[in-house]
Amino acid sequence: MFGGHLCRLLKQLCKPMCAYTNQATPEFRTCIVGSGPAAMYTIESLLRFQATDPLVSKRLVIDVLEKLPTPFGLLRYGVAPDHPEVRNVEGKFQDLLSHPQVRFFGNVEVGRDVSVSELRNLYDAVILAAGCQEERKLEIPGENTLSGIYSARDFVAWYCGHPDYSHLWFDFSSTKDVVIIGQGNVALDVARIIGKQVESLRVTDISSVALDCLANSVVQNIHVIGRRGPVQASWTAKELRECLFSVKGLQPCFEKQELVISDVDREELNTSRTTRRCYDLLTKCFSERSVSQQDLFARKLYLRFLWTPVAFLSHDQNSEIDFAGEHILRFTQLRRNRLTGSSGKQKAVLVEGPLGDVNWKQQCELAFRSIGYKGKSFEEVPFDEKTGIVPNKWGRVISRTSPSLNSVAETESYETGLYVVGWLKRGPTGIIGSNKWDAEETVKTVVDDFLSKVKVNRYELSQGEDLLTLLLSRNVAFVDFKGWKRIDEEERRRGKRRGIEREKMLTWEELLEFGAVCTRSKTYGTESELLPKK
Amino acid sequence: MWTCRATTRNLIRRLFPRRYSHMRQYVSEPQAQKETIRITFVLQDGTKKEIEAPIGKHILELAHEHDIDLEGACEGSLACSTCHVYLDEKSYNKLPEPSDDENDMLDLAFGLTEYSRLGCQVVASPELDGMVITLPPATRNMMVDGHVSKHH
Numbered sequence: 001m002f003g004g005h006l007c008r009l010l011k012q013l014c015k016p017m018c019a020y021t022n023q024a025t026p027e028f029r030t031c032i033v034g035s036g037p038a039a040m041y042t043i044e045s046l047l048r049f050q051a052t053d054p055l056v057s058k059r060l061v062i063d064v065l066e067k068l069p070t071p072f073g074l075l076r077y078g079v080a081p082d083h084p085e086v087r088n089v090e091g092k093f094q095d096l097l098s099h100p101q102v103r104f105f106g107n108v109e110v111g112r113d114v115s116v117s118e119l120r121n122l123y124d125a126v127i128l129a130a131g132c133q134e135e136r137k138l139e140i141p142g143e144n145t146l147s148g149i150y151s152a153r154d155f156v157a158w159y160c161g162h163p164d165y166s167h168l169w170f171d172f173s174s175t176k177d178v179v180i181i182g183q184g185n186v187a188l189d190v191a192r193i194i195g196k197q198v199e200s201l202r203v204t205d206i207s208s209v210a211l212d213c214l215a216n217s218v219v220q221n222i223h224v225i226g227r228r229g230p231v232q233a234s235w236t237a238k239e240l241r242e243c244l245f246s247v248k249g250l251q252p253c254f255e256k257q258e259l260v261i262s263d264v265d266r267e268e269l270n271t272s273r274t275t276r277r278c279y280d281l282l283t284k285c286f287s288e289r290s291v292s293q294q295d296l297f298a299r300k301l302y303l304r305f306l307w308t309p310v311a312f313l314s315h316d317q318n319s320e321i322d323f324a325g326e327h328i329l330r331f332t333q334l335r336r337n338r339l340t341g342s343s344g345k346q347k348a349v350l351v352e353g354p355l356g357d358v359n360w361k362q363q364c365e366l367a368f369r370s371i372g373y374k375g376k377s378f379e380e381v382p383f384d385e386k387t388g389i390v391p392n393k394w395g396r397v398i399s400r401t402s403p404s405l406n407s408v409a410e411t412e413s414y415e416t417g418l419y420v421v422g423w424l425k426r427g428p429t430g431i432i433g434s435n436k437w438d439a440e441e442t443v444k445t446v447v448d449d450f451l452s453k454v455k456v457n458r459y460e461l462s463q464g465e466d467l468l469t470l471l472l473s474r475n476v477a478f479v480d481f482k483g484w485k486r487i488d489e490e491e492r493r494r495g496k497r498r499g500i501e502r503e504k505m506l507t508w509e510e511l512l513e514f515g516a517v518c519t520r521s522k523t524y525g526t527e528s529e530l531l532p533k534k
Numbered sequence: 535m536w537t538c539r540a541t542t543r544n545l546i547r548r549l550f551p552r553r554y555s556h557m558r559q560y561v562s563e564p565q566a567q568k569e570t571i572r573i574t575f576v577l578q579d580g581t582k583k584e585i586e587a588p589i590g591k592h593i594l595e596l597a598h599e600h601d602i603d604l605e606g607a608c609e610g611s612l613a614c615s616t617c618h619v620y621l622d623e624k625s626y627n628k629l630p631e632p633s634d635d636e637n638d639m640l641d642l643a644f645g646l647t648e649y650s651r652l653g654c655q656v657v658a659s660p661e662l663d664g665m666v667i668t669l670p671p672a673t674r675n676m677m678v679d680g681h682v683s684k685h686h
Binding site for chain 2: 238430
């Protein structure tokens, strides 16, 4: 018992030699890349296995690597500031991260500071929980050349105070129309934050920059546009209900004929409870709203279906005036769709017809695309570009060399000691809680593999150095759990002054000043100090 | 005997003041017994755990007090579906229909059945005496192993 405490104390003092004081019994060394909800539930699951399985117990080491200085991923930089109840789980995550067997390494980027193969040498199991860091693009003219077109992901990160996006400035003071392409919960989040009265955001921990931008907003119309119909939209009932019925000063609008559904649509409604309830909400809102008196001063939220964006334009092709030199977004060009295919597999195809009927040119000053996230490939890790995930079975990463991803289990080969969990494993679906069973599945695989290794005596004690020594030798200014607590406390202190939960630090410099264990000499030009800053 | 038990309980309360601070002090034993019902939890591995549940407490709270592994990520604020449980048919029918907000979250629950409820929304009441609560399967593997979910 005393040895354990001593070891921990020494580790905190950054003495590299202490890493392997308990060499007699092999440690079960695991490393989680990423620190979002999936990573946290993985910790929980690993700790639970430790409690139940005598072979795993007492030897478990969990290291958590995070690219940012702060943990919790999308819980911190993805959950909308006006949904504080969703973030109640943070307390539990803090407890997990402060567990004595868990070490947190913030500001450590895999691929920059340490490679995946190095990690695989250091650990019995490397569990990738990096989530979806990339976004699908529309691939239409104007998307990459005009200014005023953003990804919803960047906008979300920006209003959540992500340090990579704090330099952005959205000019809502000269924006009348906003176009959002895509109909998921992220699209609704973006629409709600833009559409909400700014007073109701002041009490949240939204980034102060975002609050300044939104305070001068003159936005009148928000167009949320989907390629498919009302039945195929991927939002969920809670978010849709909130947007339609409980945002003050935001009036939902529909085109009646777009809410009419076909027999195939009806078949789809019968197979999914969520879809059915969401569609009911739309029709309920449509019928109730049409009789109530319209609020002239309200912002309008147009939910439009069956339109495909075909181009972003900087000028009106029909008029003589040419703004082409400006490269500023002025219009979104859309084409009418219809659905073909069987139930559950309906696809949108363009409708041919007279130009006036099938074309819609929407004036807009800002456009957001929100058509789905996808994972980012790691060097030396198999990756499926098409689906945007790491190919896996029950969390075990399938080798790139395997002939076909759909082949039967016997012919598949796996990457030893490499696992995946969360969105990088299953794609960007589900809510925070969905990660619980996802993590449980991966951890079961991890533990099974470890136990079978121990049983056949093929277990080799990893003799490599500890990650801590590796990072120190490379002069990486990492943030440990104490560093994160310093950031956390300072943010809460600043928030208290404004009467909110926390005021997030918006720059890397500030976050590292409070959090980093030692400073990176090449950045600051100083010798690395091993002792934490006061 | 009667006083002896009460003294022991007071001692425990004094030793662990935080844990028991929410309990009312000086409740006489017979009265306290009347205010509880019997609830059986069926855990993921099939084992049964019978508990005495005080009236007015919700299932999530009870599960945590008895070390039953039921997640409550949003702490009962209807923002997640991690305290999803299955009730027995009889008890389910005694309860009023779930609210819209609860249904919104049940939509996203894993392994939904027609007797699914959120633990944070079901409060122990006298008519629920003898209720059987089954925890849903924890992983997809367990679903394959035999649990059949009746979705929708």
